[in-house]
Amino acid sequence: MSARVAILGATGYGGGELLRLLIRHPNVRVVAATSRSAAGTPVSRVHRNLEGVTDLAFSAPSDAELMASCDVIVGALPHGASAEVLAPFVRRGMPVVDLSGDYRLRSLEDYRTWYRRDHPHPELIPRAVYGCPELFAEAIRGASLVASPGCFATAMNLALLPAARAGLLAGGRATVVAMTASSGSGAEARAGTHHPTRAETLRPYKVLSHQHVPEVVQCVGDAGAPIAGIDFTPISAPIVRGILAVVQAPLSAPADDEALATVYSEFYADAPFARVVSHREPECQSIAGTNYFEVRARSTADGNLHVVTAIDNLVKGGAGQAVQSLNLMLGLDQSAGLDWPGTWP
Ligand SMILES: NC(=O)c1ccc[n+]([C@@H]2O[C@H](COP(=O)([O-])OP(=O)(O)OC[C@H]3O[C@@H](n4cnc5c(N)ncnc54)[C@H](OP(=O)(O)O)[C@@H]3O)[C@@H](O)[C@H]2O)c1
Structure with missing residues (x-):
């Protein structure tokens, strides 16, 4: 059975890469690609590489609608906004992968110093596992919140x-x-x-x-x-x-x-x-x-x-590494949907 995934912030470059990787993923079904600015627009109007690949359109569902229709959330949102938008799903214990920097640092002081803001949900930070599969594969397997590295x-x-x-x-x-x-x-x-x-x-x-x-x-x-x-x-x-x-x-x-x-x-x-x-x-x-x-x-x-x-930067440094963690969280081989070479030249 396929896991139902929602991609939040799907009009961005990280969101576009998540769509590219997850639409053809053998064990995953993308059920929502959210956007505040482009709800109702086919995703291929923004991500032209997906024309003829998917009929999916961007949407702006409520949190309750997402919780009812998805098994997993992947956020590709700017830091600051990401912690806020993802918090209800994290609190509910849904599996969440966050591409932003919001849940990567254990030290609140470091977050304040380097991101120049106070963390909006410090109580959720202890739930996060840093999504570096080369070091933390076991912890990622059991995690409900993965903070994917920058x-x-x-x-x-x-x-x-x-x-x-x-x-x-x-x-x-x-x-x-x-x-x-x-x-x-x-x-x-x-x-x-x-x-x-x-x-x-x-x-x-x-x-x-x-x-x-x-x-x-x-x-x-x-x-x-x-x-x-x-x-x-x-x-x-x-x-x-x-x-x-x-x-x-x-x-x-x-x-x-x-x-x-x-x-x-x-x-x-x-x-x-x-x-x-x-x-x-x-x-x-x-x-x-x-x-x-x-x-x-x-x-x-x-x-x-x-x-x-x-x-x-967009694959191993972003969406691909997030999918690697998602695979581990879902109990799949970490290479699922990712195991292909690029182009040369
Ligand atoms: N680009 C990279 O190489 C890369 C690599 C690793 C990690 N990351 C991280 O991944 C995240 C996304 O990066 P990106 O490059 O994809 O950024 P991006 O191209 O700017 O896209 C972010 C998307 O989030 C949505 N958004 C913006 N502000 C929002 C808000 N306040 N609330 C809800 N949605 C909002 C926007 O979509 P709408 O306006 O349509 O809603 C926007 O398209 C960032 O945290 C970034 O640091 C990026």
Whole structure:
């Protein structure tokens, strides 16, 4: 039997990816794609890749209607709004996956500092499991609320977790430079994200203040290796999909490239979407549109871990990872509906 899923915020880029992935999912039926602005409009008018694929239209059901018609809720809403909109479903104990940052941080103080607002439902935070399947698959299986990681956070987590678990991080500060695609900023064009202002340039933004930092510190700490912080420089790049991250952190003991490759391969041995590459560099084209990620770890001459990761921000960094968690929550294989390669070139 198929699980009935509602996608909230379905006109956005995250919502569109959820529709793309879930409409063809073998064990799921999308019964609602909500929107405040486009109720009654066929989803294919907004997400043109779905023309001829689905007759579904956006809708604006009440909470009671959603509770009666769905088994699972997936939210693709902006932070702040997301915590409010999802709260009634979380309180009722319905399985919920949240793509926003609202339920990722256990510390209310961190939420206030990094998201510059007070959390509207602190009482619900303890119910949340951080949706990183490479670390928390068992907890996600039993969760009713999964806080799916941020896109940059995913790239950083995947770079640091194997070393953290192996006890190879010395506990100092990590340094990250990561380039991201324009779709990471959502469907609405703003001055800093609109095509004419970013298509021909590389622009750092939110330098040392990006809100994904504290969830990575939290996640790496959960893996057993507290780090002191992350000096993170995000850069907006003139591509539509993808994040390429370069991550450095002090090693606790010398490790050569071969030893690190073994550590990373062993950590990701059962991770269906991991590509630990040592014969080439990770890059965005080879994972675009897919839930795969690429990672390459090395050591620098002065004893730092150096890792390059590549993900698709909308898939492994967003909707795909959320579907991976949804699969685990539903007792399915975590690859269900996700197990296909992308295109090349
Ligand atoms: N883009 C990415 O690469 C990415 C990756 C990982 C996680 N995320 C997270 O996923 C969430 C969605 O991101 P996105 O890129 O899809 O954003 P988006 O393109 O801006 O879409 C968000 C959608 O939410 C709806 N919405 C906006 N404000 C709302 C409110 N106050 N109440 C209810 N609905 C509201 C809007 O639809 P209507 O106006 O039609 O109602 C909008 O289309 C964000 O929290 C984001 O941080 C994004």
